[in-house]
Amino acid sequence: MPRTLPWMAAALTLIGVPAGLALTGGNVQGVMTATLAFWLAMLMLLVGRWPLSVLIVSVLTVIAWRTSGLIGSGWAWPATAAFAALALAGRLRTAVVAGALTLTYGLVWDGVVEQKSSDWVLGHIGGEALWLAAVLAATVAYRNTRRWQEEVAARLQQSLHEQELDALRRRAEERVGIARDLHDVVSHTLAVVGVHLNVALDSFDDEPEEARGALRLAQDVRGRAMTDLKSLVDVLREGNRIEPPAAGLEGLTGLAEQVRAAGVEVAVTELGERSEVPAPVATAVYRVVQESLTNTVRHAGATRVTVALRYTAANVVVEIADNGGGDGAGAPGHGIMGMRERVAALGGELATGPDPRGGFTVRAMIPIAA
Structure with a gap:
C-alpha cells in the first residue's frame, strides 16, 4: 500500500463523516459527530499495518455511536475508508463479510429495536449496501489496475535486464572472437616469418641467394598478415563485427606452401x-x-x-x-x-x-x- 494512502484516507474520513451525517440527517450532536470523525480518521493512519483490526474497531465504534443515539444514521458507510483499505490489501471477501454482518445488524436494529417503517429501513440499509458495493468494486478495479501496471513494469524491467545481459554476453563473445582472430593471424605470421628469418640468417654468408629468397618469402607472409590485420582494425573502427578474411578450404594449399617453405x-x-x-x-x-x-x-x-x-x-x-x-x-x-x-x-x-x-x-x- 502506498505510504500516502493512509493520510488520504484519514483526510477523507475527517471531512466525509461530518458531511455525510449532515446530508443524511444523522448529525444529532455536533461534538459527537466531530469526535467520531476524528477517531475514525486517526484509525486510518494505522490501516496500512493492521487493515482488519482497523476495520473491526471502526465498525464497532460506528455501531456504538449509532446504538447510543449519538448519531442518527449510518452503519457501514462512516467506515468506508476502512472497508476500502481492507479490499486494497487483497482481503475483499473479508470486507464483504464484514459489511454484510454490519448491515444485517443495522437491519435488525432499525427494524426490530427501533421499529422504524420498512420503507425507511430498506431505503437506508439498501442505500448503504449499494454504496459499499460501489466502493469495494472501485477499490478492486483500482487494485487490479495497479497490479497490472506493476506487472507490466516488472516485465519491462526484466526485458531491459535481459537485454543488458545479452549485450554483455555479446561483448564478451566479441572480445573472445577478436582475441582469437588476432592470435590466428599474428601467431601464424610470426612463426613462418621467424623460420624464414632464421634460414636467411644461417645462409646469409654462404648462400646469399637462398637468404634473399627466404627474406622475400618472409616479406610476402608479412604483407598478407598486414592485410588481415588492417581488415580487422577497419571492422573494429566501424563497430561491426565480421569474421576477418580467411581463405577457407581453398587457402589450405597456400598454408601448406608456407610451411614447406x-x-x-x-x-x-x-x-x-x-x-x-x-x-x-x-x-x-x-x-x-x-x-x-x-x-x-x-x-x-x-x-x-x-x-x-x-x-x-x-x-x-x-x-x-x-x-x-x-x-x-x-x-x-x-x-x-x-x-x-x-x-x-x-x-x-x-x-x-x-x-x-x-x-x-x-x-x-x-x-x-x-
Missing part, C-alpha cells in the same frame, strides 16, 4: 566433395589447420606433417599429425583454446595430444548441419 614437408589429402561444406565450417577448418601448422613449425621440431580431410554428408573431419617430439601444442596458450572454441561454436569436437606412434595429432569433427 619453412622446411617442413607437408602432405594434404582430401576425401569427399568439399563444395558441400558451408562457409562457417570451411573457415573453422582453415583456422584449425592454420593453428596446427603454426604450432608444428614453432614447437614440434617436426620434418613432416600430414593434413587429412574427409567430407561426408553429415560432417567434416580434419586431422593434422606431425612427426615431431610429441609436443605440438607447445607451452599452454590461446591457440588450442581458440581452436576448441571455434569448433564448439559449430557443435563440433576437438581432440589434441601426443600420438602413441610419435608426434602430435590434432583432430576436429565439425557437423555440416550446424
